[in-house]
Amino acid sequence: MALTQKVSTHLWFDDGAEEAARFYTSLLPNSRIESVLQFDRAKNLYGVVFILAGQEYRALNAGPMFKLNQAVSLWVKCDDQAEIDRIWDAILKNGGKEQACGWVQDKWGLCWQVIPTALEKMLGGPDEAARNRVLQAVWGMIKLDIAKLEDAYRGAAA
Known part of the structure; x- marks a missing residue:
């Protein structure tokens, strides 16, 4: 079931966004990976939409510019x-x-x-x-x- 949440927290990762999302969703009930969005395979640029304890989050694998x-x-x-x-x-x-x-x-x-x-x-x-x-x-x-x-x-x- 898709959430109708209007505002989501977006997390920026140098690398490992999908690994992080999979780990996070293993910690709490009512959590799951919704989708993995591949933006640029050559640059390893992708996003992950996941639900953590019923709340939607987004993670971006986007490089070392922000920590x-x-x-x-x-x-x-x-x-x-x-x-x-x-x-x-x-x-x-x-x-x-x-x-x-x-x-x-x-x-x-x-x-x-x-x-x-x-x-x-x-x-x-x-x-x-x-x-x-x-x-x-x-x-x-x-x-x-x-x-x-x-x-x-x-x-x-x-």
């Missing part, structure tokens, strides 16, 4: 620690690099924020002291740990 960086990232809401661990570990095993505060950069340079769904509730809660404890906990982590964030929210000793 992916932390200015744009994918925010992935995870329901539990197992989902965080699965996505995080898959990105690392595929050549990714850990970064602070729940960020991990894949081998193509795209950054992912692998975030527990509960974090938004904690940071949006009415207790300012609890929110500050959670932020301090996040700032001290690489991969986010839901149990430690919940402890921080409750004010439990580490």
Whole structure:
């Protein structure tokens, strides 16, 4: 079924757009490759349309003029620690690099924020002291740990 989404994120790759799209769609449910568009076979110039967690993305294999960086990232809401661990570990095993505060950069340079769904509730809660404890906990982590964030929210000793 084709999406009727009017706006899509477009990702520029030096090389490997199709490989990246296939990897990305393996990480999340409701994801698939829609099409691969060959523009110039001799120059290895092509595009990929893919669905990631129900949202359309486009990727272009277009050369080294532009690089992916932390200015744009994918925010992935995870329901539990197992989902965080699965996505995080898959990105690392595929050549990714850990970064602070729940960020991990894949081998193509795209950054992912692998975030527990509960974090938004904690940071949006009415207790300012609890929110500050959670932020301090996040700032001290690489991969986010839901149990430690919940402890921080409750004010439990580490």
